[in-house]
Amino acid sequence: MIVAGLDEAGYGPKLGPLTVGWTAFHVAPGRGRPRVEPPCLWEKLGGAVRHVGDGDPAKLWIADSKEIKPRKDGLKQLELALLAFLGGRSIGPAGDAAGRATTPPPGTLAALLEALGQPPARYAAIPWYGDLGAVRVPAFSWSGEVAARALRVVECGARAGVSFAGAAARVLDEHVYNQQVAACQNKAAVLGDTFVDLARALRAAFEGPIDLSCDKQGGRAAYADMLARAFPGCPLVVDHEEPERSRYRVETPRGPLRVTFRPEAERTSLPVALASMTCKYLREMFMLRLNEWFAARVPGIEPTAGYGSDATRWLVDVQPALPRLGVPLEALVRSR
16 A cells, blocks of 8 residues: 655745645555554664654654754755655565665756656746756765665665655745735635645555545644545545544545544654655755845845745845846745
C-alpha cells in the first residue's frame, strides 16, 4: 500500500510563495490482522532516519520543519532529507529490486520543481524567480552527503519493506496566490483548492490502497466537501469528524483512499513531516532568490523571511525603489 502525508509552508506571511506538497512511501503488507493505523516509518527506517535533532549525524533528521529550520544547519537538514529520499526513489513496490538502487537527485532548482510536478517555466515572468535552472542544488550540502544518505535509506527500507515512492508540490507565487484569493475572497479556500489538486495527483500516481495523513487546516474539523470536490461521484464515508481527528474513506476507481486530518500531524507521521520539510525547503529557496534579486538592486537592504514585522520593515526599505524597478506593489505583496 501507499502511506502518504501532505502539509504546507508559508500560509501566513506577507511575502514569498505558499507551498503545499505530499510525500509517499510504498509499504509492504504486514503479517496477521490488518493495521488500523499505518506503521510508524520512523521505526521502520530507524537505521537511516531520526526523529530528534540530537543523534547520529549520518541519519536524516525528519521532523516538523518548524523545529528544523531555526537551527544553524536547518536549511542543510531540509535539503539533505528531500534530496536523499528523491535519490532513493523506488519505481516499484517495497522490496522490489528497483528499490535497492539510488539515482542522482535533481541538480538544479528547476529540475527539482520538474521532479515534484511543478513546471518551472510558470515563474519565468517574475523577475526575482527567473532562471531557476541556474540555481544549483544541493546548495547547503554536497552531493556525496546526499548519495550516502540515499543509499542508507534504500538499504534500510529494503530490509523493512519500505521504499520512497515519490513526492509532489505546488509553489504558489505571489501573483498566482493573489489571483486565486481575489477569485474566492478567502485564503483558506486557496489552500483547500491546492489540497484538491494534490489529492487528485496523489490518487492518479498510484494504484491500490492509499493512506493519506494531513495536518489540520486551521480550526476546521470537516473536510468531506473538499474530498467530494477532489473525487466527484466517488462513494465517501465519514468515519470521524472531531477536534483531534477527522477521518474519511473514499472509494475511487484506482483503489480505496483513507484520509486523516490531525493537529500537528508532523509529529506522528513521517510522510507529513517530510512533506513539511519539502515545502519549507522550496519556500526558502524561493525567498533566497527574492532577497538576492532585490539586494542586487537596492543597496544596503537586509534580507527578510517574509513574515510579520520583518516583512513590513523590508517593504519600507524597498518600496521607494519599486517604481524604478518597474515592480508594482501588488505583484510583490500577498493580499491576505
